[in-house]
Amino acid sequence: MGEACGPDCACGAPPRDVLSGGRAALPLLGAPRTGGAAPAGRHAIAQARIPAGTFVMGDSSGDENRGDGETPRHTVALEGYAIDATTVTNADFARFVEATGYRTEAETFGFSAVFHLAVSAPDDDIMGPAAGTPWWYGVRGADWAHPGGSRSDLDGLADHPVVHVSWNDAAAYCDWAGRRLPTEAEWEYAARGGLDGAKYPWGDQEPDDGGWRTNIWQGSFPRENTLEDGWLTTAPVRAFAANGYGLFQPVGNVWEWCADWFDPRAYERSAETDPRGPSLGMARVLRGGSYLCHISYCNRYRNSARSSNTPDSSMGNAGFRTVSLRTENA
Numbered sequence: 462m463g464e465a466c467g468p469d470c471a472c473g474a475p476p477r478d479v480l481s482g483g484r485a486a487l488p489l490l491g492a493p494r495t496g497g498a499a500p501a502g503r504h505a506i507a508q509a510r511i512p513a514g515t516f517v518m519g520d521s522s523g524d525e526n527r528g529d530g531e532t533p534r535h536t537v538a539l540e541g542y543a544i545d546a547t548t549v550t551n552a553d554f555a556r557f558v559e560a561t562g563y564r565t566e567a568e569t570f571g572f573s574a575v576f577h578l579a580v581s582a583p584d585d586d587i588m589g590p591a592a593g594t595p596w597w598y599g600v601r602g603a604d605w606a607h608p609g610g611s612r613s614d615l616d617g618l619a620d621h622p623v624v625h626v627s628w629n630d631a632a633a634y635c636d637w638a639g640r641r642l643p644t645e646a647e648w649e650y651a652a653r654g655g656l657d658g659a660k661y662p663w664g665d666q667e668p669d670d671g672g673w674r675t676n677i678w679q680g681s682f683p684r685e686n687t688l689e690d691g692w693l694t695t696a697p698v699r700a701f702a703a704n705g706y707g708l709f710q711p712v713g714n715v716w717e718w719c720a721d722w723f724d725p726r727a728y729e730r731s732a733e734t735d736p737r738g739p740s741l742g743m744a745r746v747l748r749g750g751s752y753l754c755h756i757s758y759c760n761r762y763r764n765s766a767r768s769s770n771t772p773d774s775s776m777g778n779a780g781f782r783t784v785s786l787r788t789e790n791a
Contacts, residue, residue, distance in 0.1 A: 472753035474574035474776030475591045480599035504638035506545040509707035513541040520765040522660040530725035545782035547698035554623040566627040567604035567775040573625045574776035575600040582610025596683035621695040622780040628745040628772040631781040640783035642720040652711035654704030662704035675713030678755035712762040716779040719746040723769035744769035751778035
């Protein structure tokens with residue numbers, strides 16, 4: 462697919478304070494955020510049952526990004542668990558909002574990060590490009606129900622992953638649904654689909670080998686996407702084949718929030734059994750890459766790739782999936 466990614470590449474959006482020009486972003490006045498008051502049990506996503514076992518966590522391909530902390534490789538043991546077969550969709554999130562009246566942080570802050578080719582908003586709503594990543598715009602009125610801005614909606618996107626949800630928003634959904642976010646170790650074990658040491662959920666073949674296997678960027682990033690895989694931004698959550706454990710698109714499409722705080726040196730002191738990551742931090746882990754990943758810029762559409770953002774940040778290429786609260790004797 463071309464040359465390897467550089468050491469500082471990333472396709473994730475900048476933190477919320479960068480989008481606001483370095484000023485501390487403050488929530489808008491208005492209706493309070495709610496959520497969690499409605500009874501649990503409305504989570505309707507099909508489950509993939511992940512068996513208890515051990516695997517080697519971390520990069521085995523040599524394609525790690527310096528500074529991300531994909532090494533040292535280390536053996537991890539996990540109990541069995543159930544994880545969503547897909548990311549949470551717009552339809553799923555809409556049920557949560559309808560039941561609770563919840564307002565996301567994109568709504569309370571009044572803006573979110575939108576990729577420049579996906580903006581659908583009046584000029585007055587565009588806050589300008591982000592420093593260092595000018596393909597990301599802060600857009601007023603962009604949120605989960607208006608992914609491109611105020612002139613966009615969810616027509617035809619019910620089965621696409623919900624985006625413009627912060628880590629805090631994902632945690633609020635989990636509280637309502639009686640679920641939790643996966644740990645980083647749980648996420649990687651499930652993404653590997655039983656193929657320990659493989660580069661991708663389907664094995665070591667590149668994503669374009671024999672037909673596109675996931676939704677990433679084709680063409681010249683960030684100006685031209687040739688749409689060889691059929692999608693400019695998000696794809697339906699089941700648009701590509703599942704891995705060996707039944708997970709759809711753990712890589713590509715959208716980044717996925719994990720429970721852990723991010724630390725590039727976390728693997729140097731990781732627990733061998735059921736690691737939970739650092740006890741504190743400034744940013745939460747994101748996994749899986751997105752529709753903006755391209756080998757010339759961001760090769761994080763791999764099982765072991767890591768990224769992060771602040772818990773209040775939201776963007777048009779990040780969502781989440783959840784796991785059950787109880788372990789599975791599988």
